[in-house]
Amino acid sequence: MNKFPNAAKGIKNIFTAQVLSLIAVLASGVALILGIVMVGGAQAGSKVAVGASGIGMMVFGMGASVLMIIALIINIVGVVQAAKDEESFNMIIKLTIFNIIVVVAAAIIMVAFPDTKFLTSLSSSISRLVSLICSILIIVGIGNLAIKLKNNEVAERCNSLLKIILWMGILAIACGFIGLFMPSTFAAAIVILILVASLVLSFVQYILFLSLLSKAKKMLQ
Numbered sequence: 001m002n003k004f005p006n007a008a009k010g011i012k013n014i015f016t017a018q019v020l021s022l023i024a025v026l027a028s029g030v031a032l033i034l035g036i037v038m039v040g041g042a043q044a045g046s047k048v049a050v051g052a053s054g055i056g057m058m059v060f061g062m063g064a065s066v067l068m069i070i071a072l073i074i075n076i077v078g079v080v081q082a083a084k085d086e087e088s089f090n091m092i093i094k095l096t097i098f099n100i101i102v103v104v105a106a107a108i109i110m111v112a113f114p115d116t117k118f119l120t121s122l123s124s125s126i127s128r129l130v131s132l133i134c135s136i137l138i139i140v141g142i143g144n145l146a147i148k149l150k151n152n153e154v155a156e157r158c159n160s161l162l163k164i165i166l167w168m169g170i171l172a173i174a175c176g177f178i179g180l181f182m183p184s185t186f187a188a189a190i191v192i193l194i195l196v197a198s199l200v201l202s203f204v205q206y207i208l209f210l211s212l213l214s215k216a217k218k219m220l221q
Contacts, residue, residue, distance in 0.1 A: 003148070004148075009078075010089070014138060017074040021068060022206040022210065025206060027064035031060040082141060088137055088141035092137050096134060103123075132165075136165065139158050142158055172198050
């Protein structure tokens with residue numbers, strides 16, 4: 001008999017949410033590449049390249065946004081379910097609500113003050129930091145469940161993955177934020193490379209996190 005039925009349901013939903021988030025990251029990467037193509041087409045004077053890449057960038061960008069919203073909803077449901085069996089998930093609920101407020105505030109700022117690059121980038125970095133903390137708390141929660149179930153393999157995996165996720169998450173946030181402090185004389189290619197590095201780090205982070213969630217699902221079956 002499953003000792004933690006609520007946590008089992010919650011982890012399954014969190015796993016689904018992370019898969020959708022990973023797809024959203026990939027879609028964002030495609031949108032970024034298309035944006036680079038659009039800039040190159042504009043410099044070359046190719047209207048066809050600009051038009052096609054612009055439409056593609058909009059489609060993949062909007063798709064990524066929709067997927068992230070769906071993932072957020074499913075993740076909230078999963079966290080609420082898991083919190084019934086493990087207290088570590090309770091803080092995630094509060095942080096998620098705070099994160100939603102930050103995202104909404106950032107959207108309002110972008111509409112009201114489109115030229116305020118610093119505030120919008122700062123709010124984005126705060127949102128990513130909160131998401132990182134939530135991921136860490138999920139790992140801690142899974143680790144606690146593993147200890148209660150005397151599953152040493154998953155417990156040890158949580159301990160080792162915790163440090164990796166933390167440092168990779170910090171690097172990803174730093175890469176996304178560092179462009180704000182770069183002089184305007186820097187080549188656009190450097191900024192693009194930094195953004196690509198941020199996406200790659202986020203992608204690897206999601207893969208590692210999904211591998212743990214997969215083990216947690218099997219543990220709680």
